[in-house]
Amino acid sequence: MTTLTLDAVQRVRDRISRAHTLANERFREAFASGTGPLPPKAHMAMLAAALVECASGLRVHGEIRYDVIGDESTPYVERGKPVYEAFDVDRNAEAIFEYWLVISDIVGATSWRMTRLIATADDYDAALMRMQSPQIVRALIVTHLPSVDARDDGTALLEATVYTRAEEERIERRQLLLDVHNEFHYHGRALLAEGRGGVRV
Numbered sequence: 001m002t003t004l005t006l007d008a009v010q011r012v013r014d015r016i017s018r019a020h021t022l023a024n025e026r027f028r029e030a031f032a033s034g035t036g037p038l039p040p041k042a043h044m045a046m047l048a049a050a051l052v053e054c055a056s057g058l059r060v061h062g063e064i065r066y067d068v069i070g071d072e073s074t075p076y077v078e079r080g081k082p083v084y085e086a087f088d089v090d091r092n093a094e095a096i097f098e099y100w101l102v103i104s105d106i107v108g109a110t111s112w113r114m115t116r117l118i119a120t121a122d123d124y125d126a127a128l129m130r131m132q133s134p135q136i137v138r139a140l141i142v143t144h145l146p147s148v149d150a151r152d153d154g155t156a157l158l159e160a161t162v163y164t165r166a167e168e169e170r171i172e173r174r175q176l177l178l179d180v181h182n183e184f185h186y187h188g189r190a191l192l193a194e195g196r197g198g199v200r201v
Helices: 006-032 040-054 093-107 121-130
Strands: 058-060 065-069 072-076 087-089 115-118 147-150 156-164 170-178 184-194
Touching: 006 040, 006 093, 040 058, 040 065, 040 072, 040 093, 058 093, 087 093, 093 147, 093 156, 093 170, 115 121, 121 156, 121 170, 156 184
Parallel strands: none
Antiparallel strands: 058 087, 065 072, 115 156, 147 156, 156 170, 170 184
16 A cells, blocks of 8 residues: 655645636636526536646546436536546556545535545544534544555555545545546445534435
């Protein structure tokens, strides 16, 4: 396992923040151009493009678009094929970690919107302060920084610490398996702390 440095995590966070700012600016400019009303999926497509543009170590073959039906949005490059297959991701720790954050933003599950990365003791303390009646489950935490095991077969295992309010309020160390088609699969978790909050999704 390769543990990312705090500098690497901050670089990724900065690139993702820059992508959000860029997408917002482009959306405002398109709206102000007077070409007519923009559909809600326009911003999602602009954000997906900006996330890939600002990222390091990943590329997408084509343009990401969205189908929106009711409350469900589905990203695609080619309809009928999973969007993950359109990506080319370098198999190093920083690129795999960044891809996880980027694809999570692009897919945009409701639970992801209630999830925050924890990379430092300060992040952890801030999450505990937000929790309702927090209870520490595991007191000894070696590191909060993400770790990646990039394997020779093209798969990778990512471990990252997150705070989430989806369903149950908890801080956990998640394990995610990246397959050869660039899709992450839930692999397991270690519960670090839990609270009495949570939002049904």
